[in-house]
Amino acid sequence: MTILRDYERTSGQMINKSKSFFYLHDKTLLIVAIRMRQLTCIRQGNFPFVYLGCPVFYGRKVASYFEDLIRKIARRILTWHNRFLLFGGKFVLINHVLQSMPVFLLSAMNPPQKVMEQIHQIFAKFFWGNMGGIRGKHWIAWDKMCFPKEEGGLGFRSIKDINKALFAKLWWNFRVSTTSLWGRFMWNKYCKKLHPVITRNAGASHVWRKMLNVREEVEHDIWWQLKAGNASF
Numbered sequence: 001m002t003i004l005r006d007y008e009r010t011s012g013q014m015i016n017k018s019k020s021f022f023y024l025h026d027k028t029l030l031i032v033a034i035r036m037r038q039l040t041c042i043r044q045g046n047f048p049f050v051y052l053g054c055p056v057f058y059g060r061k062v063a064s065y066f067e068d069l070i071r072k073i074a075r076r077i078l079t080w081h082n083r084f085l086l087f088g089g090k091f092v093l094i095n096h097v098l099q100s101m102p103v104f105l106l107s108a109m110n111p112p113q114k115v116m117e118q119i120h121q122i123f124a125k126f127f128w129g130n131m132g133g134i135r136g137k138h139w140i141a142w143d144k145m146c147f148p149k150e151e152g153g154l155g156f157r158s159i160k161d162i163n164k165a166l167f168a169k170l171w172w173n174f175r176v177s178t179t180s181l182w183g184r185f186m187w188n189k190y191c192k193k194l195h196p197v198i199t200r201n202a203g204a205s206h207v208w209r210k211m212l213n214v215r216e217e218v219e220h221d222i223w224w225q226l227k228a229g230n231a232s233f
Contacts, residue, residue: 021045066115107166110210116159168214
């Protein structure tokens with residue numbers, strides 16, 4: 001409570017307790033949860049919950065945690081069902097509207113493969129479908145449509161490739177920006193005893209494991225320039 005009061009005094013912002021929640025692990029003793037409610041006058045929330053569009057959970061990733069994203073994309077497509085759209089118009093909508101919707105989540109999380117495949121299915125159904133949402137024949141697999149035009153595709157971006165590229169950027173930022181708060185936290189948590197290029201992912205978080213999956217591809221593009229010799233390994 002002291003920390004909350006200090007925050008209110010320093011920032012000038014009052015905490016709205018009626019809109020606030022606190023979260024505890026399922027194995028936390030009931031007496032502890034009751035005591036927390038009494039001290040803070042704040043309700044207890046349950047995992048998983050959505051914060052800034054991203055599901056917050058612990059344990060194994062479940063596809064149902066990402067249903068909000070699926071529904072959001074489906075609702076956007078629903079607004080276009082009664083419009084007569086040619087393939088060119090659908091291409092623009094998919095490339096510049098629909099494929100940008102999950103980017104924020106993909107930059108912070110690694111959804112299950114089932115979720116990304118479901119998003120691809122929604123895109124394909126919209127592209128090949130007729131007016132009113134009537135299903136049309138899918139003449140080409142979506143994965144092939146994501147190839148560059150020079151290779152026979154249409155140039156769509158694969159959600160899986162976007163996710164991989166964003167985590168490659170995350171690994172790059174971790175390796176070259178070790179002075180940031182996030183970089184120091186990740187280094188102290190996972191790289192205290194081993195250098196990042198050889199550390200393992202046993203018992204690590206979902207984000208760290210995904211970062212390690214793209215490590216080899218990014219490390220080939222990192223080079224060091226000798227200067228004053230202040231860095232040590």
